[in-house]
Amino acid sequence: MSQTPPPTNNPNILGTLVSLLGILAVFLYFTGWIYRWAYFSFFQLEITTLDLPLESFFIIPFQVFLGSFWAFGKTVLAAVVTVFLIQVTIGLLEPPRRQFVGNLNRLQSRLIRFTQKLHRSGIVRKIRSFADLFPQPLRYEIVIVVWILIVLFWLARWQGITDARQDAINDTSSLPVITLVTPKDQLALGRKPNDLLTNPPLKDFHIIGDSGLLENLRRQETTDTTINPPRVWRLLIERNGWIYLFKTLPPNPAPDERPYVLVIRESDGGDQLLILSPETSKPASK
Incomplete structure (x- = not known):
């Protein structure tokens, strides 16, 4: 008599990949929409009146992230800032630490000291009380998504206005x-x-x-x-x-x-x- 193989704890790789692609698509579309909104707003046009093709919103983010050496540098800087903001926010949502854990590097130690000072403020206490309404994993996921969207918004808006201004000036315009x-x-x-x-x-x-x-x-x-x-x-x-x-x-x-x-x-x-x-x-x- 054959025995049923024991269940494995290996994650569903395909399901995880589909989820990641779905999240990536949302971020790309959001970035593309904000870029085009900022670009055409410079020319006093409303993006919803142009009926642009959907696929263009997924392609234009590559112009935002990799369009030039300066754009790539801003993308790297934005990624570093995003990670820092996420760590600080998660540190504020956690209970204050009374002592340091061993094997911390200098940056982590400074970050913990900084969050300890913020924990004493009344606003942070109210935010932490509100965050306690959500389960811990969901709480952290919300923080990560919110900060990524905020940084993508400002990155796409800045690049959209920059490109629009460049195209509006005759000497630098690439438009026909x-x-x-x-x-x-x-x-x-x-x-x-x-x-x-x-x-x-x-x-x-x-x-x-x-x-x-x-x-x-x-x-x-x-x-x-x-x-x-x-x-x-x-x-x-x-x-x-x-x-x-x-x-x-x-x-x-x-x-x-x-x-x-x-x-x-x-x-x-x-x-x-x-x-x-x-x-x-x-x-x-x-």
């Missing part, structure tokens, strides 16, 4: 230069290719809002690299039948300066022409 050709009288803004100096009439258009913005842009519709600073129009994104254009910022703009953004509906008849280029055109040689 654009030329949009539309039928006559379709847009209130624009110039005739054979007469760039005349303002087209606006008798058939109406306006709501700041008329000064329209008047300012009517004199700046075309790219001009002969002036200082140069005026260049670039494509921010094209999504769901809408084209988002912006006029680049000059070098060293003010911290709160933002570019003008035009949101143009693509023609249903397909009679618009969109020309993209990595750089502005050069004067024709004679």
Whole structure:
């Protein structure tokens, strides 16, 4: 008679791997969403109106973590800070230690002394009383997840704003230069290719809002690299039948300066022409 083999204590490797991949996917999506939210908020656009593909939120975090040597350095620093914050928080949730345990290194000893001082404050006592409502393993997992999300939020937000500002400045932008050709009288803004100096009439258009913005842009519709600073129009994104254009910022703009953004509906008849280029055109040689 065969005997049933005794149960083993080996963990379910596949189940653990699936759980880790699920947690990693959540962190990647969260990072990608915060990055894109910060990036497009710089251009005064709401991310929920762009209907971006889901997979892009899982890819963009690699730009946050590994996009450059400086980004990788920030990632390493953020990981170190996260571990430190987790250790400090868990130390606050534990009962205060009355004596040190042997074989502690200098960093651990300082950390314990620091947490002992914090244990005496009333706020920490209230936090510890609230944490006692949860089982100890769950308590520690909540601390780890919360601190990771906080650090990922600030890391992705900082990188998103940095990249948006870089793309908004003409000298550092990696976004394509654009030329949009539309039928006559379709847009209130624009110039005739054979007469760039005349303002087209606006008798058939109406306006709501700041008329000064329209008047300012009517004199700046075309790219001009002969002036200082140069005026260049670039494509921010094209999504769901809408084209988002912006006029680049000059070098060293003010911290709160933002570019003008035009949101143009693509023609249903397909009679618009969109020309993209990595750089502005050069004067024709004679």
